Amino acid sequence: MTKVGVLRFPGTNCDRDVFSWVEARGFEAEYLWHLDLFEEKKYDLLVVPGGFSYGDYLRSGALAALSPAMKSLRRFASAGGPVLGICNGFQILCESHLLPGALVKNEGRRFVDDWSELEVVNENSKFGAQFKKGQHLKLPIAHGDGRFYAPADELKKIYDQNQVWLRYVNNHNGSLGGIAGIMNEKKNVAALMPHPERAIYPWMGGQDGWGFL
Amino acid sequence: MSLDFQQKLKHYRISESEYQKICELLGREPRSVEWALFSALWSEHCSYKSSRAHLKKFAQTINPTVLNAAGENAGVVDLGFGERIAFKMESHNHPSFIEPYQGAATGVGGILRDIFTMGARPVAIADYLCFGETEAARMPALMDGVVRGISGYGNCVGVPTVTGQTNFDSSYNQNILVNAMAVGLFRPNDRIALSSAKGVGNLVVYVGAKTGKDGVHGAAMASESFDENSEAKKPNVQIGDPYFEKLLIESCLQVIQEGLVVSIQDMGAAGLTSSSFEMASKGQVGLDLHLDQVPLRDSSMTPEEILLSESQERMLLICEPSKLEKIKAHFSRWGLDASPIGTVQSERRVRLYWKTELLTELDPDLLVENAPIYQREFKAWSFPRKKEKIQKVKSKNLPNHLMEALESSDHASRKPIYRQYDQRVGAMTAQGSDHDLAILRLPDSGRGLAVAVGCRPSLMKVDAYLGALDAVIYPSLQMAVKGAKACAVTDCLNFGNPEKPEIMSEFVASVEAITEASKILHAPVISGNVSFYNETKGVNITSTPATGLIGIRQDVERIPSDLFENEGDSVFCLSFQAVQVGLSEREFSGQLNLEKVAGFQKVLMSLGSSGLLKASQMVGFGGLGLALAKMSLKGVGFESDLSWSEDDWSEDQLYRALLVTDRVQDFELLLERELQAAGIEEDCEFHELGLTGGSQLKLGSWVQISVEHLKSQHQNGLKNYFEGV
Amino acid sequence: MAERTRIGVKIMPREVILDTQGRAIEQTLKLNGLPEASCRVGRFVELDLQVSSEKAKVQAEEIANKLLCNPLIETFEIKEL
C-alpha cells in the first residue's frame, strides 16, 4: 500500500485535512514530526501541508526549512522521491531551496481567501497526472504570502525547463507570470499555493483537488 | 476619609459601599494584594454584578439536550450521534477601540480558549462587528485594523471564520463593537473537561506563555465608560500570538483527551486571579499558590501585577501528581512549558505565597460567590416605544433607491472583509461567508452544522424588546430557508451604562425577549457574555444584544442557493403579516405572536429541506426590490410584471422569504399543507413575483437595470476601506 | 539641483511588549545549534525625501509618528543614512 508521510511543524494547520484526504484516497497516512529525522525509505510520497509553520515569523517557511525533519525530506527528494508542497508547504520548499524562487507578500498586502481558476501549464506525472496541459481547474486559495518571485535568470530557467506547473487565470496576488505552482528540474518535487485538499467532495464546492494525490 | 484612601478606591475601581462590604466579609480592612483581588473579581466584567439577577431567566430555556451550562466556560449542546457542540460569543469592544488589530486578535484568541479549555476542538469562528459611520474620525483605520486582527489571528490558529455580520451606525462612532463567536466540536468519544478544582493534594499547573505586564487592570477597565483619559490607559494593550495559541490548542486537547487532567481553565480577564479563585470556588476546595513560581517574561513584576496580568495564551490546570511528568512531556513536545505553581487543599482557602511569605489567605467564595449583585433601576417594557425609520437610503425613486442601497455601507458586499478570512481550513466548510448561511459538514454523522449571528441594530432602535426577539428569530429563519433547524443560542449583550434606567430597561427587556424567543424555538441559551459601559463621553451605543446560533441540517446536499441559478424559475414571496416596520407610512405596528412565528419557521424549514427550492433568501431591510437585486448578482436576472407601486417594492416587513422553484405545483402543494399544519394560513401572504432569467432586473414599469451594473455597484461600496497601508 | 536626504526609521516593539517573532526565532536558533541569542524583531523603513537634511528629519519624524509606528506597542528612532 502506498505510504504517505505528512509533515507536521508547530503551526501547521492543514495537516489533519491532508491526512484525511490521503486516507480517503486509499493510501496509508503517517504524520512526521518536525523535530524527528525519519527513515525516508519507508515512504512512497511526502506532503508538506499548509498553515503557519513557526507562526510564519520572519518569513513564511523560513524557520521550518531549518527543522530536522526537512533534512530527511531533502534526502528523500534527492533520491527522486515525490514531494508535494501545499501553500505554506510551497513556501517551506522554496526556503529549503528544493524549489526555485520565493513567495512574498501578496500584491494587495492582504490575506486572500477565495476560489481561484487555474490553468495547467505543464503536466506532472507524480501529482495530478490526469490533468492535461491547458486544462482549467477550480481550487480554493487562502494565503497572505503567495506572490511568486524569482530573479530574471532563474525565471528564465524555470520556463526553459518547463518547471511551471500551474498558473492563475486571474493573477490575484501579483505572482510573476501568474505562477501558482512549480516543479523542480527533476519534476519529483512540486508545490502549489491553492489547496487541493479543500476541494475533494462536491459539498465543498468543487472536487478538482481530489486527483492531486 | 483621606485623599489617599479615595485615590486608592479610584485606582482599584472599588466603590465605597463595596469597600464596606469587603470589610464586613473579611472582618477587617483589606490589605496588600487583596485590593487587587477584589478589584478584579468584583469588576462588572468578572462578576456580572449588574446583570446576574436577570441572566437567570435564560435557565428557563434549558432543555435536556444541554449538557452543562451553568458556570462553565461555555455550554455544551448534544446533537445526537455522539456529536456535541460547545460555543460562545464574547466582546472585545474597548481594547479594539484603543488598538484595533491587537484588540480584535486577542478577542478571537480569548473566545477560542473558552472553547478548547472544555476539550472541544474549535471548528469555526464568526464575527459580529458594529462600526460607526465610515466618515467618522478614525473609523477607516478601526475597520481595517479590526478585520486584519481577526484575519491575522484566526487564519494562523487554523480555525475558519465562516460567517459574520457588519453593521454601520453613528451610535458606534466612538464605541465600536467587536464580538467574536467560537464553535467547538466534540466527536463521539471525546471527553468534556470541567473547570472545578478537585482532589486534595493535586497539583496546580501553569501552562503556556510567560506572564508579562500586559493588560494589568484590564478587567476593571472593561467595566468603565470611555473618557478623555482612555488614551492614557494605553499600556494595557495585550499582544496576541496565534502561533502560541495553536500550540496550546493541540497540546491541551491532547492532555484532556488522554484523561491526564482533573480540570482546566483558561486565564482570561483578570488572568491568574479569576482562574484560580473560580476554580477553587467551583470545586469547593482551597489552593496554595506560589506566585514566585509563575513563569515571568519580566522579572521585575510584583505579585499584584502577576495576579492581574492579562498576558494571552495561558492556561491553568489541575492534575494528579503522578500525571505531571506525562503532561510535561506532552507540552514540551509542542515547545511549551508546564510549571507546577501550587496544590489543592481541603480547607477552603486560597493562600497566595511569594517565596516564603504568605501574602493573603482568603475564602474563594468571598470573592466569587459573594460578589455584589446590583438591582439596577429599570422600567418594565411597554411598546411600541419609538418611531424610527429603519432605512437610511433617502431616494424615493426606485431605481435610484436600489443603486444607492447596493453601494451603501448597509448593503454593499462584505467580500472585502471576509475575503481576508480563511473560510475553509479544517476542510469542513460546505458554505462560508460568501453564502447567506454558513454550514459545516460534521465528519461523523455527515449532517450540516449551520452557524449564524444575529441582531439588527436598526430594529433595536425601534424597539428593544422586538429587536431582541428578532436577534434570535431572524437567524433561525435564515437557517430555516436553507432547511436547517436552530438548536441553541449564545449571546453577547452589548449595552451602555447600566446605571442609567433607560439602558437597564432595554437590557432587561432584551434578556426577556431572548428567553422567550429561545423557548418558543426550543433553542436553549447555553452561554453568553455581557458588555456594559459601552458609553463614551455620555453617549451610549444602540443597545446591541448580538446572538450566535447553531443549527442542524440533515445533510449537506441540495442546499438551496442564495442566488438565481437558472433561467425560467418561478420566484415566490411568502410574508409573515403580523408586524410591519420601516419605511413609508406604516412604520411600526402590531406585536409578534411567537407561536405563529415558530409556525412560520417550521413551514420554511420543510420547504428549505424539501429539495424543491432552487434558491431561497430571507428578505432583509431595504425591501423586496433590493432583495431581488441581490439574488441576481450571480448574473441571472429577474422579471416581474406585477403592477405594484414603487413603495410596494421598497417598503420593509419584518419576515418575508423569497422562494425560487422550478416545480411550482409540488411547491404550492407542499406550502399549502405546511401552512395548514402550522395553523398560520391567515397570517401569511403569498405572491408569485415573476420569473428568473435575462441579464436584467425588471420590476414592473419602475426598474430595468442590467445585472452587471447592480453587481459593480454592490462590489465597490466597501472596497476602498480595506486596501489601506 | 534638487536636494535629497535619506532617512532611516528603526521601529522596534516596546520592551514590555511580547515580541512574538523574536520568541519564535530564539527557539529555532536553539533547535538548530546556531549560536544562542536573544532576539527582538522590528522594522526598518528607508525614506528618500526631496528636502534638506534638516527638513527631512522633521518630516520623517512626522511620518513615523503618524504612519509608520504604533506608539502603543512600538518605539522608533530616526537617523540620517
Add this chain to the structure above:
Amino acid sequence: MAERTRIGVKIMPREVILDTQGRAIEQTLKLNGLPEASCRVGRFVELDLQVSSEKAKVQAEEIANKLLCNPLIETFEIKEL
C-alpha cells in the same frame, strides 16, 4: 563577568523586488503632500549575544545568512549596537 554584545541586523528587500508595503506608504505620503518621497520597508533584528564583540559579529553573520535573510529577495547589513 559574562560578556555581552548587541548586534543589529538590517534586512532590506532587493531593489528589483516590488516592495508593496513601501509603495503603499508612498501613496499615502503622496496624498499628504509629499509626492516625491520614496520608501522601502525592511526588517531590523536585534541580537543579544553572550560573547565578545568580535565573536558576536561572526555569529550574527552566520545567523543572518542561515536564517534571517533570504538572499534571493533580501540583502542584509550587520552592525554592533
